[in-house]
Amino acid sequence: MTSPSAYSLRPRIRVTRGDVVIIGPGKADLLEAIAQTGSIRSAAEAMSMSYMRAWSLIRTMNASFREPLVEKTRGGAMKGGATLTPTGEKVLRIYHEMDETSLKAAGPGWKKLRALLK
Amino acid sequence: MTSPSAYSLRPRIRVTRGDVVIIGPGKADLLEAIAQTGSIRSAAEAMSMSYMRAWSLIRTMNASFREPLVEKTRGGAMKGGATLTPTGEKVLRIYHEMDETSLKAAGPGWKKLRALLK
Numbered sequence: 059m060t061s062p063s064a065y066s067l068r069p070r071i072r073v074t075r076g077d078v079v080i081i082g083p084g085k086a087d088l089l090e091a092i093a094q095t096g097s098i099r100s101a102a103e104a105m106s107m108s109y110m111r112a113w114s115l116i117r118t119m120n121a122s123f124r125e126p127l128v129e130k131t132r133g134g135a136m137k138g139g140a141t142l143t144p145t146g147e148k149v150l151r152i153y154h155e156m157d158e159t160s161l162k163a164a165g166p167g168w169k170k171l172r173a174l175l176k
Numbered sequence: 177m178t179s180p181s182a183y184s185l186r187p188r189i190r191v192t193r194g195d196v197v198i199i200g201p202g203k204a205d206l207l208e209a210i211a212q213t214g215s216i217r218s219a220a221e222a223m224s225m226s227y228m229r230a231w232s233l234i235r236t237m238n239a240s241f242r243e244p245l246v247e248k249t250r251g252g253a254m255k256g257g258a259t260l261t262p263t264g265e266k267v268l269r270i271y272h273e274m275d276e277t278s279l280k281a282a283g284p285g286w287k288k289l290r291a292l293l294k
Contacts, residue, residue, distance in 0.1 A: 163281030
């Protein structure tokens with residue numbers, strides 16, 4: 059019999075518009091990776107996705123918010139880099155809050171569900 | 177400018193074991209469809225998936241819980257049909273509760289996020 063601890067709960071928040079995910083787990087991870095690496099290319103590599111794919115996700119986010127979430131930084135030591143804008147940092151922070159709050163709220167149900175799992 | 181009401185929030189709960197989703201939005205919808213149609217084939221058709229795919233999802237769920245969630249009903253008027261077991265009904269109910277509770281908990285963050293959306 060498998061221990062219930064092998065299971066995990068993932069309430070992954072998605073904000074959608076029609077079928078398009080504006081922000082969800084993948085895009086939030088991409089924002090996080092850009093914040094950490096300072097580069098779209100490095101962030102894409104860290105997530106095993108192509109630069110074009112990463113840029114396409116960023117374009118979707120940038121076009122959906124009042125202010126862009128990611129901006130390219132040109133020139134100087136940061137040539138070719140990218141950074142989160144203040145709005146990007148705010149969106150990422152709010153996203154993580156929502157994810158954590160949801161996880162916590164699902165706790166009682168999760169406990170009931172675990173009791174039914176092998 | 178697009179109205180923020182065009183966006184929607186989807187905290188879709190997933191219980192995973194490694195990379196395998198034990199129960200998530202797709203499997204919950206399948207359970208719901210089986211409860212409504214009394215047939216795996218009809219449920220699969222309603223969800224535009226093959227019978228084999230539906231059966232594969234059911235097998236994953238049945239193997240993960242202490243009791244199966246779906247059982248085939250044989251003979252009589254229900255020949256070829258399928259039904260949720262008491263555990264299946266319970267799991268579906270708990271799943272929906274968790275989804276709703278999570279959605280509610282994400283409300284304050286969602287309000288902040290909407291203010292940043294176009």
